[in-house]
Amino acid sequence: MIADQYDVFLFDLDGVIYLDDAVLAGSRRCIRKLRAMGKSVYFVTNDPRPTRQELCNRLNSMKIVVSPEEIITSGWATAQYLAKNNISNVFAIATAGFTSELEAVGIKANFDGSCQAVVAGYNENTNFVQIQQAIRHLEAGARFIATNGDQSFPGRNGRCIATGAMVELIRKVSGKQPLIIGKPYSYLFSAALQSVAPGSRIVMIGDSLETDILGAHRQGLDAILLSKEKCCFPSKHDYRMPDRIISHLWELFKPNEEVKPWRNPGFVWPDAVKPGVAAVIFNGQRQVLLVKRKDNGLWGLPSGHLEIGETVIDAIKREIQEETGLLVEVEKLIGVYSDPVSQVFSYPSGAATHFITLSFLCCITGGCLKADDHEITDVAFFDTVICRLIF
Ligand SMILES: [Mg+2]
Structure with missing residues (x-):
């Protein structure tokens, strides 16, 4: 049964344990049974309004036995x-x-x-x-x-x-x-799990794809959706896709049922998909131009994203001039890259963007090589053999 697969159960409250002032069918019995099995139970809610003690009183009045330490509110x-x-x-x-x-x-x-x-x-x-x-x-x-x-x-x-x-x-x-702080971001989960023993098997059970399921998967946790409806997403790697859908909490104790564990698809879940451009520029010695980015300290091709109203050709010429000081002409399109593993970029703010990147072969027509100081700390030409090692 699913309950045997995990040591720690994180429950969303609204829509899973109760709805408004009414306790939902089966939730009281489910929590009692999990406790009898020796499982740890936490309640994780984005509702910032009540104190932990107020929620504890509310759950206890519903005959769900809980301590304030087991309740994690976003407040x-x-x-x-x-x-x-x-x-x-x-x-x-x-x-x-x-x-x-x-x-x-x-x-x-x-x-x-x-x-x-x-x-x-x-x-x-x-x-x-x-x-x-x-x-x-x-x-x-x-x-x-x-x-x-x-x-x-x-x-x-x-x-x-x-x-x-x-x-x-x-x-x-x-x-x-x-x-x-709240779901689907990490801090609420970290707060909930701070006293959980390392190596514990943890699952999140919620009714929201956008907060409970996405948030759990961002943490690398398995996620069960409580819903009477099916859901599907165009991509099989969508973080919002639950590992299991149950229509009633009592299904956690059904014999011969299990959750297929979450497998991280190898990329950070992006906040947005944007069109991007990148340039391959050689000098006379067949060395390729790379820029060192201030935000992550890594060397890469000159690149950026399209501004509204801009063609891709205008965008790459502008990005190269801004980042390197060079003027270029575009020779030809040499690739279009959309794979999330290589095209999702994270920023120090925690945001991430999935780029559909058009790569162009460009030739230098003028300008003077100089890092822009704003986003780029260094620019240099590298032997292509070394570049293969870098990528
Ligand atoms: Mg909910």
């Missing part, structure tokens, strides 16, 4: 992150519950003067004045941290605005990218 995990990074005064958009999680680790919230960080959680009474204040703090140099990126959540009368929608508003106006 609590955000407070832990801030404390570990020596951030002690913040401008917080938060409920009383999240504010008390911040204060419990010595963080002063709703700070009137300057602050080290803007922390975007959720409070349904948030208004434009507060959002504008958050943007002012970001403009003054505060860091931008969000509890979670969910755009909406289901309410009694339809979809409701969630933290992510407000975060997106602040991001668009301020131009600052937030660090997001």
Whole structure:
């Protein structure tokens, strides 16, 4: 049975254990049975509003026995992150519950003067004045941290605005990218697993492909979707594809059933797919031009991505001039590369982009070789034999 395959079970709450105020069928019995089998159970939620103790009380009132230490909320995990990074005064958009999680680790919230960080959680009474204040703090140099990126959540009368929608508003106006703590990003999972013994077999069970399943797979964990519907994605390597779909939690204990373990396809899950261009440029000695990138310190072909309204020819000529100072003419297209393993690039911010890269053979017509200092720290020609070794 599936329950035998794992030592540690991470459960999403809303839509898996309960829905609004109602406990979902089978969840109470499932948790009781897993505990009787000696399994570890954690509840991992993106909801930043309640404290761990409040959620613990709520679950206990549903006759699900749990301790606060087994509950990981995005609000609590955000407070832990801030404390570990020596951030002690913040401008917080938060409920009383999240504010008390911040204060419990010595963080002063709703700070009137300057602050080290803007922390975007959720409070349904948030208004434009507060959002504008958050943007002012970001403009003054505060860091931008969000509890979670969910755009909406289901309410009694339809979809409701969630933290992510407000975060997106602040991001668009301020131009600052937030660090997001909740699923599908790593910090919430790290917080949940910090007391788990190394080598433990861990599975995530959730009802959201975009947060629970994607987040678990980004961590290298197996992921089970609780759903009555099938799902499919065009790519068989899609991180959002669950390793198993169950329609009821009791299926964890069905004989002769198992989860096919997650196999990492060998690339980081990208945030976007973009068209890119790269250039192969030889000098008179048949040496090839490479540039050393500031963000990752690696040597590679001059390359970049298309700007809106640009042809690929214009894009590669511009990129080469910007990165190397050289003027070139394009001789011919020599390859199109889309394989995610070689064409997904990660950035220090944590973002990753999958490029569809068109490679051109180019010849130098003018200019003066010089690294641009902004993205490129060095430019040089290399023997092609050495280049084969590099790639
Ligand atoms: Mg859910």
